[in-house]
Amino acid sequence: MSEQENATIRIHIMGKTYRVPAGLTIMDAMEYSGYRFIRGAGCRSGFCGACSTIYRREEDYRLQFALACQEMAEDGMYLVQLPFTPAPRSQYDLEKIDPTENVLLQYYPEIARCVSCNTCTKACPQDIEVMDYVQAALRGDIARTAALSFDCIQCGLCTMRCPADIKHYHMAQMARRIYGRYLSPVPEHLEEQLREIEEGVCDSELDKLVAMNEEELVLAYAARIREEE
Amino acid sequence: MDKVSKQELIRGYPQYMRKSIERVEATRAKRLESGPPSPMTAEERENILNKYHPDYKPEKKRKLALGISAGEIVPNEMADMLEAHPLFDPADVDLSHIDYDVSLLVIGGGGAGTAAAIFAHQEGIAADDILVVTKLRHGDSNSIMAQGGIQAADRPEDSPAIHYLDVIGGGHYANKPELVRALVLDAPKIIRWHEDIGVMYDKQDRKYLEAHGGGTSRMRMHSAKDYTGKAIFSAVRDEFRNLGIPVLEFFPVIELLLDEKGNAAGAIIYNIETDEYKIIRAKATVLATGGFGRVHIQDFPTTNHYGATADGLVIAYRAGANIIDMDSVQYHPTGVAYPTAILGQLATEKLRSQGAVPVTKDGEAFVFPLEPRDVEAAAIIRECWEMNNGVETPSGVRGVWLDTPMIEEIQGKGTIKQRLSAMWTMWHRHGIDITEDPVLVYPTLHYQNGGVEIDEHGATSVPGLFAAGECDGGVHGKNRLMGNSQLDIYVFGRRVGMSAARWAKKSRPKKLSLQHVVDYEKLLKKAGIETDRVSPILLPDYRDEAVISSSLGRFI
Numbered sequence: 001m002s003e004q005e006n007a008t009i010r011i012h013i014m015g016k017t018y019r020v021p022a023g024l025t026i027m028d029a030m031e032y033s034g035y036r037f038i039r040g041a042g043c044r045s046g047f048c049g050a051c052s053t054i055y056r057r058e059e060d061y062r063l064q065f066a067l068a069c070q071e072m073a074e075d076g077m078y079l080v081q082l083p084f085t086p087a088p089r090s091q092y093d094l095e096k097i098d099p100t101e102n103v104l105l106q107y108y109p110e111i112a113r114c115v116s117c118n119t120c121t122k123a124c125p126q127d128i129e130v131m132d133y134v135q136a137a138l139r140g141d142i143a144r145t146a147a148l149s150f151d152c153i154q155c156g157l158c159t160m161r162c163p164a165d166i167k168h169y170h171m172a173q174m175a176r177r178i179y180g181r182y183l184s185p186v187p188e189h190l191e192e193q194l195r196e197i198e199e200g201v202c203d204s205e206l207d208k209l210v211a212m213n214e215e216e217l218v219l220a221y222a223a224r225i226r227e228e229e
Numbered sequence: 230m231d232k233v234s235k236q237e238l239i240r241g242y243p244q245y246m247r248k249s250i251e252r253v254e255a256t257r258a259k260r261l262e263s264g265p266p267s268p269m270t271a272e273e274r275e276n277i278l279n280k281y282h283p284d285y286k287p288e289k290k291r292k293l294a295l296g297i298s299a300g301e302i303v304p305n306e307m308a309d310m311l312e313a314h315p316l317f318d319p320a321d322v323d324l325s326h327i328d329y330d331v332s333l334l335v336i337g338g339g340g341a342g343t344a345a346a347i348f349a350h351q352e353g354i355a356a357d358d359i360l361v362v363t364k365l366r367h368g369d370s371n372s373i374m375a376q377g378g379i380q381a382a383d384r385p386e387d388s389p390a391i392h393y394l395d396v397i398g399g400g401h402y403a404n405k406p407e408l409v410r411a412l413v414l415d416a417p418k419i420i421r422w423h424e425d426i427g428v429m430y431d432k433q434d435r436k437y438l439e440a441h442g443g444g445t446s447r448m449r450m451h452s453a454k455d456y457t458g459k460a461i462f463s464a465v466r467d468e469f470r471n472l473g474i475p476v477l478e479f480f481p482v483i484e485l486l487l488d489e490k491g492n493a494a495g496a497i498i499y500n501i502e503t504d505e506y507k508i509i510r511a512k513a514t515v516l517a518t519g520g521f522g523r524v525h526i527q528d529f530p531t532t533n534h535y536g537a538t539a540d541g542l543v544i545a546y547r548a549g550a551n552i553i554d555m556d557s558v559q560y561h562p563t564g565v566a567y568p569t570a571i572l573g574q575l576a577t578e579k580l581r582s583q584g585a586v587p588v589t590k591d592g593e594a595f596v597f598p599l600e601p602r603d604v605e606a607a608a609i610i611r612e613c614w615e616m617n618n619g620v621e622t623p624s625g626v627r628g629v630w631l632d633t634p635m636i637e638e639i640q641g642k643g644t645i646k647q648r649l650s651a652m653w654t655m656w657h658r659h660g661i662d663i664t665e666d667p668v669l670v671y672p673t674l675h676y677q678n679g680g681v682e683i684d685e686h687g688a689t690s691v692p693g694l695f696a697a698g699e700c701d702g703g704v705h706g707k708n709r710l711m712g713n714s715q716l717d718i719y720v721f722g723r724r725v726g727m728s729a730a731r732w733a734k735k736s737r738p739k740k741l742s743l744q745h746v747v748d749y750e751k752l753l754k755k756a757g758i759e760t761d762r763v764s765p766i767l768l769p770d771y772r773d774e775a776v777i778s779s780s781l782g783r784f785i
Contacts (some may be wrong), residue, residue: 041535048368
């Protein structure tokens with residue numbers, strides 16, 4: 001084997017130093033070292049936000065933020081896993097709220113404390129413009145708050161870092177729901193289909209299919225014509 | 230680990246892969262003009278499945294030796310978990326002290342469980358009379374990871390009947406007809422419910438942006454970029470939180486409880502951090518515990534979340550619930566083959582539904598890109614190992630190219646970042662720009678097609694026990710289509726919530742029993758199974774062998 005095949009790196013996990021193969025994610029490197037996760041591991045694909053990690057490189061004073069399942073372990077990383085830290089969220093009834101400009105400020109008044117320090121944006125492992133959506137929310141721009149925060153996986157790093165104690169990810173979730181419910185109309189073709197189902201229009205055709213034996217189904221399946229894109 | 234260090238990579242790929250990428254680029258214009266290969270005939274499909282699909286290897290499965298479905302064929306890994314001892318001795322548990330006494334217990338905090346709790350509440354069960362328990366965090370589930378979409382026939386060109394045919398043909402006609410009927414007929418209602426709770430579906434000109442999936446004959450795939458599962462689930466969970474229904478996190482269920490008549494009566498949960506157990510008594514129980522991806526059937530890598538270890542199936546089986554279609558496993562055709570650090574993670578089918586086509590190391594298209602998943606996976610396996618047309622990675626994995634730059638050519642520049650931002654981000658983190666370069670893919674373990682058999686109300690063979698989502702069986706037959714698992718969890722999550730609530734309302738509190746676990750031990754002995762295996766396994770163990778072999782096992 002060549003030298004490269006044996007390449008290892010040193011990582012520091014909460015103060016203890018381990019040698020691990022190069023080419024692993026932070027999560028895999030920690031498991032290789034002997035850590036078995038209970039907290040701090042979820043979907044392992046970058047969608048759930050369970051594996052927020054803070055690290056610092058040797059010779060660098062700055063803290064960095066990552067998802068352990070997505071970021072590669074590098075030589076000399078000082079790693080700390082952050083268990084998910086719940087932040088208070090406002091209870092609301094989506095049916096009863098007034099979906100106008102002030103609604104986000106009403107339920108999350110602390111967004112008015114934003115000092116535009118951009119720490120939230122720097123902490124976001126999804127590269128979301130977090131501060132920009134907080135500012136949009138302050139202006140009452142629900143559509144922009146929803147659009148900018150769309151990729152949020154609610155890991156909570158923004159909220160943990162915020163000097164103004166803003167609950168970014170809960171507020172943005174509310175914005176997306178208000179947008180979905182009130183600002184993006186339900187297509188008429190869905191309502192039409194629902195009316196037909198309600199009236200039982202679809203039943204006879206389905207009943208016929210349910211009653212078919214396999215032989216008949218094979219023929220019906222083969223006779224389908226695929227809709228062109 | 231990859232032999233090649235980071236410095237030698239050119240825009241994310243080693244030099245030798247770059248040479249192959251050049252050949253992919255050279256054929257792209259011609260492929261765009263001619264279109265993809267035609268779909269296979271029924272006979273061609275059958276041939277390729279028999280020869281190349283991992284499910285069609287009889288030596289990787291065996292007949293269950295005991296229990297209600299004895300004789301059913303299941304993967305060896307699944308049989309190992311079912312032919313195993315419980316985690317504790319029933320004699321050591323005090324069932325007289327009840328920690329939680331509720332009308333409805335929901336086991337599992339993914340889409341199906343969360344929806345079940347919401348609809349049970351709508352059906353009249355008070356929020357604090359429902360308890361949701363989950364092994365990890367509320368939402369750490371496959372539900373949140375779904376990328377490509379959710380099917381619902383809601384365009385004038387489409388109908389629930391056409392959806393029905395797609396589902397049952399894709400499932401090799403093994404699906405239970407009444408379950409497919411419920412799935413397709415409820416689909417538009419579920420989309421409407423999602424609208425009500427504020428899910429942001431992709432729309433254009435006041436219509437849904439709908440696409441094909443593998444094996445669909447109409448464009449009915451609804452999406453929320455390529456974060457469909459997350460967008461839906463996070464709204465569902467937010468709605469659930471507004472209702473104030475209690476959740477216990479990091480509390481896996483380690484055994485179901487029955488009453489003296491054999492009805493479901495609650496469960497024993499286990500605090501995975503403090504090692505203590507708690508007793509829950511419930512009038513009705515919903516099983517929404519997902520599938521078995523993290524058991525790594527046939528050693529495949531998986532797209533699944535950390536907790537996908539089929540716990541619910543194991544405990545339900547001990548309690549006497551029968552299983553169906555567990556012989557069939559879904560391998561998603563396109564898991565990540567390179568970079569090795571994210572091996573097996575999902576490359577969504579939406580990449581293909583937006584125009585990307587699988588091609589060989591020489592840039593030749595070899596399969597219609599939207600065959601049903603089992604067929605597509607078999608075609609990719611054949612290309613890699615029989616035709617020798619794959620690209621081998623430094624870690625010895627083979628894959629074919631999925632030509633993602635075609636998406637931008639077909640749908641327009643900027644489409645990938647707009648509609649596939651999760652995919653763009655995933656590869657971008659490893660220096661690969663999927664708008665410019667193709668990605669290397671190979672099938673990955675994705676979904677448990679079968680499960681605990683249910684009827685159209687979600688009832689299992691154990692009275693008072695209901696099941697929904699990936700742990701249920703009968704909806705998808707021997708192969709699930711893209712976009713039907715998101716549909717399954719909400720269609721059957723809603724149905725079991727309502728059925729379980731009605732069941733709970735007419736039942737009385739019960740006397741708790743673990744006799745079924747005692748009896749199961751006897752069955753093990755009778756079947757002559759001598760093993761030190763225990764189940765449910767709760768979490769996989771990915772520690773290095775060297776660490777495990779020198780572990781004293783005091784704290785883990």
